[in-house]
Ligand code: HEC
Ligand code: HEC
Ligand code: HEC
Ligand code: HEC
C-alpha cells in the first residue's frame with residue numbers, strides 16, 4: 084500500500100485528536116503557522132523518534148539542534164506533531180518491514196508536508212517572482228536542512244557564509260570571487276533578495292534606489308544630493324542605481340572599483 088495524503092475528513096479527525104498539540108505549538112509566540120495533519124501512511128501508527136534511532140542514528144543525533152527539534156518532546160502523543168513522523172508520517176509499518184520505502188513518506192521532492200504547518204511560506208511561493216518550488220524545479224531542502232541546524236538560524240558569520248554558499252550552489256556568476264568586492268555581500272544575499280518570492284523582479288527586496296540607500300546614506304549638500312563623494316543629484320533621476328547604466332556590477336566587479344561594470 085502506498086502512502087497518501089489525508090482527505091479533508093481525515094484531516095478534521097486528526098486535528099480534533101491533536102488539540103493538545105495545537106495548544107502546545109501555538110504557545111510559541113514567533114510561530115504563526117497552523118499545525119495541520121502529518122502525512123498519512125495507511126494502517127501505520129506513530130512510534131516516536133527513539134524508534135527511528137535504531138537505524139537512522141546520524142539523523143536522530145542532529146535533530147535536537149534543528150528548528151523543529153527544539154519544539155519536540157519525547158512523548159508519543161506529540162510524535163505526529165513535532166517529531167520525525169510530523170514530516171514522514173507514522174513509522175510502525177516502515178520499521179516492521181525493516182525500512183521498506185513504500186511505508187514511509189519522503190517529502191524531499193514535495194513541499195506538501197512543509198505547507199501543512201508553514202502556510203505563510205506557501206503564499207510567498209505564489210508571488211509573481213519566485214523560486215520555482217511549486218513548479219517542481221527545486222525543493223525546500225536544497226536551501227534548508229530539515230534535520231540539522233538551519234541556514235535561517237543566525238549563528239554569527241558562520242550561518243551567513245553558509246547562506247551565500249547555498250545560493251552559490253546554483254548561482255555561480257553572482258558568487259564568484261571579484262577583484263572589487265561589494266561589501267554588501269557579506270551581509271548575505273538576503274539583504275537584497277527575498278529567498279522565497281517577491282513582487283519585485285529578480286526577487287528584490289525593493290525595486291528602486293531605496294534598495295541601495297538603506298546602506299548608502301544620501302547627504303544633502305546645497306541643492307544637491309551626494310552619495311559617497313559623488314554628486315548624485317542628476318544621476319538619481321535616471322532610474323535605479325543598477326538599471327540606469329551606472330552600478331551594473333552590483334555583486335562585485337573585476338574591473339571597476341565603483342562597480343560600474
Ligand atoms: C529497522 C531499521 C529502520 C528503522 C527503525 C527506521 N528506518 Fe527508515 N529506513 C531504513 C532503511 C534500511 C531505509 C532505506 C530503504 C531503501 O533505501 O530502500 C530507510 C529509509 C527511510 C527513509 C527514506 C525513504 C525514501 O523514500 O527515500 C525515510 C524518510 C525514513 N527511513 C524515515 C524513518 C523514520 C521517520 C523512522 C522512525 C519512525 C525510521 N525511518 C525508522 C531502516 C529503518
Ligand atoms: C521538517 C520535516 C522533517 C522532519 C521533522 C524530519 N525529516 Fe527526514 N526528511 C525530510 C526531508 C524534506 C527529506 C528529504 C531530504 C532531501 O531530499 O534532501 C528527509 C529525508 C529523510 C531520510 C532519507 C534521506 C536521508 O537524508 O538519509 C531519512 C532516513 C529521514 N529523513 C529520517 C528522519 C528522521 C529519523 C527524523 C527524526 C529525527 C526526521 N527525518 C525528521 C524532512 C523531515
Ligand atoms: C508539524 C509542523 C511543521 C512541519 C510539518 C514543518 N515545520 Fe518547519 N517549523 C515548525 C515550527 C513549529 C518551527 C519553529 C518556528 C519558530 O521558531 O518560530 C519551524 C521552523 C522552520 C524553519 C525556520 C528555521 C529557523 O532557523 O528559524 C524553517 C526553515 C522550516 N521550519 C522549514 C520547514 C520545511 C522545509 C519543512 C518541510 C520539509 C517544514 N519546515 C515542516 C513546524 C513545522
Ligand atoms: C532559494 C533558497 C530557499 C528555498 C528554495 C526555500 N527557502 Fe525558506 N528560507 C530561505 C532563506 C535564505 C531564509 C532566511 C530568510 C531571512 O533570514 O531573511 C528562509 C526562511 C524560511 C523560514 C523562516 C523564516 C520565515 O520567513 O518565516 C521558513 C519557515 C522557511 N524558510 C520555509 C521554507 C519552506 C517550507 C520551503 C519550501 C516550500 C522553503 N523555505 C524554500 C531560503 C529558501
Ligand code: HEC
Nearest residue numbers: 214215220221225249250252253254272273276278285286
Ligand atoms: C537549487 C538551485 C537554487 C538555489 C540553491 C538557489 N537558487 Fe535562485 N534560482 C534558481 C532557479 C531555478 C531560478 C529560476 C530561474 C529561471 O526561472 O530561469 C532562480 C532564480 C533566482 C533569482 C531571480 C533571477 C531572475 O532572473 O529573475 C534570484 C535573484 C535568485 N534566484 C537568488 C537566489 C538566492 C539569494 C539564493 C540563496 C538564498 C538562491 N537563489 C538559491 C535556483 C536556485
Ligand code: HEC
Nearest residue numbers: 247250251254257258267268271272274275276285325333
Ligand atoms: C547589494 C544588493 C545585492 C546583493 C547583496 C545581492 N544581489 Fe543579486 N541582484 C541585485 C540586483 C540589484 C539585481 C538586479 C540586477 C539587474 O537587474 O541587472 C540582482 C540580480 C541577481 C540575479 C539575477 C541575475 C540576472 O542576470 O538576471 C541573481 C541570480 C542574483 N542577483 C543572485 C544573488 C546572490 C546569489 C547573491 C548572494 C551571493 C546576491 N544576488 C546578492 C542586488 C543584490
Ligand code: HEC
Nearest residue numbers: 265266267270274294295298311324325330333340341342
Ligand atoms: C547591506 C548594505 C549594503 C547595501 C544594501 C548596498 N551596499 Fe553598496 N556597499 C556597502 C558597503 C559596506 C560598502 C563598502 C563601504 C563603502 O564604500 O561605503 C559598499 C560599497 C559600494 C560601492 C563602492 C563605493 C566606493 O566608493 O568604493 C558602490 C558603488 C556600491 N556599494 C553600490 C551599491 C548599490 C548600487 C547598491 C544597490 C543595488 C548597494 N551598494 C547596496 C553596503 C551596501
